[in-house]
Amino acid sequence: VLELESVVKEYPGVPPVRALDDIDLRVYAGELVAVVGPSGSGKSTLLNIVGALDRPSQGDVRLTGQAVSGLSDKRLSRLRAESIGFVFQQFHLLDALDALDNVATALLYRNVAPAERRRRAAHVLEQVGLAHRAHHRPPQLSGGERQRVAIARAIVGNPAIVLADEPTGNLDSRTGRDVIGLLHDLHAAGSTIVVITHDAAIAASMPRTVELRDGHVEADNRAQVP
Amino acid sequence: VLELESVVKEYPGVPPVRALDDIDLRVYAGELVAVVGPSGSGKSTLLNIVGALDRPSQGDVRLTGQAVSGLSDKRLSRLRAESIGFVFQQFHLLDALDALDNVATALLYRNVAPAERRRRAAHVLEQVGLAHRAHHRPPQLSGGERQRVAIARAIVGNPAIVLADEPTGNLDSRTGRDVIGLLHDLHAAGSTIVVITHDAAIAASMPRTVELRDGHVEADNRAQVP
Numbered sequence: 001v002l003e004l005e006s007v008v009k010e011y012p013g014v015p016p017v018r019a020l021d022d023i024d025l026r027v028y029a030g031e032l033v034a035v036v037g038p039s040g041s042g043k044s045t046l047l048n049i050v051g052a053l054d055r056p057s058q059g060d061v062r063l064t065g066q067a068v069s070g071l072s073d074k075r076l077s078r079l080r081a082e083s084i085g086f087v088f089q090q091f092h093l094l095d096a097l098d099a100l101d102n103v104a105t106a107l108l109y110r111n112v113a114p115a116e117r118r119r120r121a122a123h124v125l126e127q128v129g130l131a132h133r134a135h136h137r138p139p140q141l142s143g144g145e146r147q148r149v150a151i152a153r154a155i156v157g158n159p160a161i162v163l164a165d166e167p168t169g170n171l172d173s174r175t176g177r178d179v180i181g182l183l184h185d186l187h188a189a190g191s192t193i194v195v196i197t198h199d200a201a202i203a204a205s206m207p208r209t210v211e212l213r214d215g216h217v218e219a220d221n222r223a224q225v226p
Numbered sequence: 227v228l229e230l231e232s233v234v235k236e237y238p239g240v241p242p243v244r245a246l247d248d249i250d251l252r253v254y255a256g257e258l259v260a261v262v263g264p265s266g267s268g269k270s271t272l273l274n275i276v277g278a279l280d281r282p283s284q285g286d287v288r289l290t291g292q293a294v295s296g297l298s299d300k301r302l303s304r305l306r307a308e309s310i311g312f313v314f315q316q317f318h319l320l321d322a323l324d325a326l327d328n329v330a331t332a333l334l335y336r337n338v339a340p341a342e343r344r345r346r347a348a349h350v351l352e353q354v355g356l357a358h359r360a361h362h363r364p365p366q367l368s369g370g371e372r373q374r375v376a377i378a379r380a381i382v383g384n385p386a387i388v389l390a391d392e393p394t395g396n397l398d399s400r401t402g403r404d405v406i407g408l409l410h411d412l413h414a415a416g417s418t419i420v421v422i423t424h425d426a427a428i429a430a431s432m433p434r435t436v437e438l439r440d441g442h443v444e445a446d447n448r449a450q451v452p
C-alpha cells in the first residue's frame with residue numbers, strides 16, 4: 001500500500017545533501033513497521049515522501065497503488081486527508097486552537113457535524129490521557145502533552161495508514177507505552193502503521209524493522225516476517 | 227547553588243493549574259542531578275524557575291546564593307548569561323542563523339572576538355557530531371540535529387550551571403550517549419548539571435535523581451549520595 005522505488009531525495013548545497021540515496025521500500029496493507037537509524041539518517045525525509053508530503057528528486061512513489069506524481073495536488077491532498085494520519089516530529093499544532101479543536105479539525109474533510117467532531121476528539125484525548133487538558137492551547141501544554149495532542153489528531157479519524165515520527169520522544173515510559181498500545185489497537189483493527197522511533201524496546205515490539213543509515217536501507221527484517 | 231523554597235507555580239484557569247505545589251529543592255555546587263516524572267508533572271516548569279526564566283507564584287528562589295526576586299531584570303539576565311547554559315525542550319534556535327552562528331551567539335556577552343566565538347562554536351559542534359552541518363540553518367536540519375545544536379549552544383561557554391530539558395529525546399541511543407558523555411565531562415570539570423530526562427538509563431547513570439509527580443517532589447535520593 002506504500003511503495004518507494006529507486007527514490008532519491010537531494011537538497012541543494014555545497015555539497016548537495018543526499019538525504020535519501022536510492023531507496024526501495026514496500027509496505028503492505030496491514031503491516032506494522034518500525035523505522036530506526038541514527039540521527040540525520042533520513043527517517044523523517046523518508047516518512048514525508050511515503051506520506052506524499054514531499055516529492056522525491058528521483059524515483060517513483062505509489063500510495064494505495066496510485067502513482068503520486070500522476071495525481072493533482074487537489075486529489076493528492078484529499079487522498080492524504082482520507083487515508084493518512086501523520087504525527088510530526090515537531091507536532092505542528094495550531095496555537096490559536098485548544099487541544100480539543102486541534103484534534104477535531106482533523107475530521108473536517110469527513111462531513112461530520114461539529115458536535116460529533118468534538119465528541120470524537122474528546123474520546124481520543126481521553127485515550128491519550130488528556131481529558132483534563134482539552135481546553136488548554138498548545139502554549140499552555142507541556143512538551144509531552146503537545147506530543148499526545150499531535151497523536152490524537154493523527155488517529156481520531158481511524159485512518160487506514162498512520163505515519164508517526166518519533167511519537168514518544170517527549171513521553172515518560174509509561175505514557176509512551178499507552179500511546180504505543182493505541183497504535184497496536186489500530187493495527188489490530190486493520191490500519192497500516194509506520195513508526196519512526198529511537199526506542200529499541202518499541203522497535204522490538206513490532207513485527208518488522210527497517211534500519212536506515214546515511215540515506216540507505218541498511219537492513220529490513222521483513223524476509224523473516226511470517 | 228540552586229535553591230527553591232516553598233515554591234508554588236500556578237497558572238490561571240478554570241480550575242487554575244498548580245504546576246508546582248510547594249517545592250523545596252537544593253542543588254549544591256558541582257552536583258549532577260536527574261529530574262524525572264510523568265509527562266505534565268512539572269519538570270519543565272521547575273527548570274524554568276530554577277534558571278530564573280520564570281517567576282514563581284509563591285516562594286523563594288536563590289541562584290548562587292542571591293535571591294532572584296531581589297535582582298533587577300538587567301542583573302538577572304547577566305547572571306543567567308554568564309552562569310547558566312540552558313537546553314530547551316523545544317530548542318528555541320534562530321532560523322535565520324546557521325548552526326555555527328546559533329552556537330556562537332551564546333558567547334556574545336563574553337567579549338570574545340567574532341573569529342574566536344566561531345572557532346569555539348565549531349569545536350563544540352564537532353563534539354556533538356555536527357561539523358558537517360555547521361552551515362545548515364535549523365529548517366535544513368533533522369530533529370536530532372537541531373537538538374544537538376541547542377546542546378552545543380548551551381555548553382559552548384563552559385557554564386557553571388547547565389540546565390538541560392530532555393536533551394536526548396530526539397536522538398538515537400548512541401548519539402544520546404555521546405551527548406550525555408559531554409555533560410559528564412563538564413560535570414567532571416566542576417559544572418553543576420540538572421537534566422530532565424525520560425530515559426531511565428540516563429537517570430540511573432547520575433548520582434542523584436529527583437522524582438516529580440503532580441507538581442510535588444515525590445522522591446529525592448540525595449540522602450543516599452555519599
Ligand SMILES: Nc1ncnc2c1ncn2[C@@H]1O[C@H](COP(=O)(O)OP(=O)(O)OP(=O)(O)O)[C@@H](O)[C@H]1O
Pocket residue numbers: 133136139140141142143144145170171172237238239243244245263264265266267268269270271272315
Ligand atoms: N501557560 C500554562 N497555562 C496553564 N497550564 C500550563 C501552562 N504551562 C504549563 N501548564 C501545565 O502545567 C503542567 C506542567 O507542565 P510542565 O511543562 O512543567 O510538565 P513536564 O513535566 O515538563 O511535562 P513533559 O514531560 O510532558 O514535558 C502541565 O500539566 C501543563 O498542562
Ligand SMILES: Nc1ncnc2c1ncn2[C@@H]1O[C@H](COP(=O)(O)OP(=O)(O)OP(=O)(O)O)[C@@H](O)[C@H]1O
Pocket residue numbers: 011012013017018019037038039040041042043044045046089359362365366367368369370371396397398
Ligand atoms: N532542507 C534541507 N536542506 C539540506 N539538508 C537537509 C534539509 N532537510 C534535511 N536535511 C538533511 O537531511 C538529513 C536527513 O534528515 P532527516 O530529518 O530525514 O533525518 P532523521 O533520520 O529524521 O534524523 P533525526 O533522527 O535527527 O530526526 C539530515 O542530515 C539533514 O541535515
Ligand SMILES: [Mg+2]
Pocket residue numbers: 043044045089165368369370
Ligand atoms: Mg527525524
Ligand SMILES: [Mg+2]
Pocket residue numbers: 142143144269270271315391
Ligand atoms: Mg517538559
